[in-house]
Ligand SMILES: [Ca+2]
């Protein structure tokens with residue numbers, strides 16, 4: 001079977017370049033290239049450079065290498081190929097505004113437009129790209145295009161954080177989808193009533209506000225210089241390892257004894273086969289999707305319809321190979337404004353652990369920490385990982401590879417919007433775990449069997465090599481005192497481990513059973529069923545909120561897979577729906593998340 005790599009995930013490289021110098025030299029200017037702090041990460045991005053500035057076109061290339069261990073592929077029981085890719089996206093920083101913004105990607109470099117056969121390339125929305133390992137890859141960044149958000153309102157409000165545009169600045173708009181009614185792509189508009197992060201627009205200087213109506217889609221962009229010659233610009237390239245889950249039929253529910261499990265209507269315990277991305281009827285009648293519980297958190301909810309747009313897992317999709325790690329969440333926080341950061345953490349107190357108030361003690365192995373001192377607002381905080389609690393950030397044993405517990409639903413929603421991803425649904429969770437075309441094993445874990453070996457101790461705590469004792473353990477539960485929190489994402493995989501030993505799903509997705517419970521979109525609630533699976537655009541609201549159209553409130557959330565803290569292993573069974581509906585907006589030491597993306 002597929003051996004899963006042992007490490008996580010995050011990677012970044014930072015490159016500073018004076019673009020005026022670039023313009024004259026037409027060469028990358030290397031200044032301030034950071035050491036590769038992502039050593040031993042599974043995915044590594046390195047040698048990030050800015051090159052080939054074209055001032056007339058307003059473009060510049062971002063060049064980088066991306067690599068990871070144990071690049072794999074296989075064929076599932078539906079005879080469909082699956083494999084891993086890196087989801088790569090970039091952020092840029094303007095020293096004049098002090099803000100990190102998302103880089104909209106264009107073709108023209110070595111990375112072509114997304115190819116539906118190979119599942120590589122820049123996605124149609126320009127938010128990022130799925131890539132194979134390779135050196136000297138290049139994106140084109142059209143730096144005159146800045147992602148913004150528009151309201152559909154009277155007047156229309158444009159949100160562009162720290163835009164710096166004075167009143168009456170001429171601007172145009174473009175889109176990867178559709179602009180709302182009232183704004184025409186390419187027409188000239190004028191900035192009106194600017195605040196730090198927003199403005200209205202008019203069709204002539206000083207004239208009436210433009211109002212918007214109807215609907216919008218895709219990424220909206222303002223065509224104004226994102227960078228100016230002579231600006232000090234930094235670019236970070238992020239990579240997240242993802243697994244492609246191919247199109248094909250699969251089964252939900254196992255026919256076992258799991259709480260709340262799915263079954264086919266009008267049967268006692270027959271698993272239900274998902275054979276379409278079309279609408280699915282939810283009813284306790286033959287041929288329809290139903291569940292064994294109609295009350296509490298394990299409920300299937302009311303009779304109804306799962307609309308066409310709800311991601312059902314029949315069509316192909318990508319899912320993150322690992323739970324979001326603490327290092328990834330740290331990197332996310334470190335690219336936000338202070339106002340955004342403040343809503344994505346629990347405490348701003350100096351020296352405190354970020355997710356836990358009134359303590360300089362590590363709680364349940366979340367080592368994300370505030371510096372000492374925290375700067376006065378509005379200066380952004382630079383967070384670090386400090387699991388070993390010595391006040392020195394991002395050391396080799398500071399746990400940045402550990403699954404990130406404690407984020408709220410809204411924290412996860414913001415992270416996924418920022419990363420250009422989306423939540424997975426609980427149907428996709430079962431597909432990613434069980435595999436397409438696979439006959440369910442009653443009461444199986446994500447690794448496909450009912451066998452389980454619980455971890456009781458830690459080795460190399462907090463490091464990239466962290467593993468557990470006894471040898472062969474593939475999950476933890478009941479919060480073992482010698483562990484005390486979630487483990488390194490993918491902790492059980494070694495170069496020699498098989499699927500059961502590594503705790504891997506059918507497709508090689510790690511820790512779907514156990515470590516942290518995972519936030520999914522629920523089939524059991526009205527709010528969840530309204531989810532349409534649109535992707536994040538890389539940009540957050542000025543208060544740090546994820547703002548993708550159609551993503552539910554926390555009432556649309558479910559939890560799957562169980563966690564280290566639970567007193568029983570039954571929650572880790574892949575069809576367990578004890579918390580299939582989870583209407584909680586708070587933080588929990590036992591809950592994390594991961595992202596997904598629809599594969600066209
Ligand atoms: Ca430390």
Ligand SMILES: [Ca+2]
Nearest residue numbers: 511512514516
């Ligand atoms: Ca998990």
Ligand SMILES: [Ca+2]
Nearest residue numbers: 417537539547
């Ligand atoms: Ca957004």
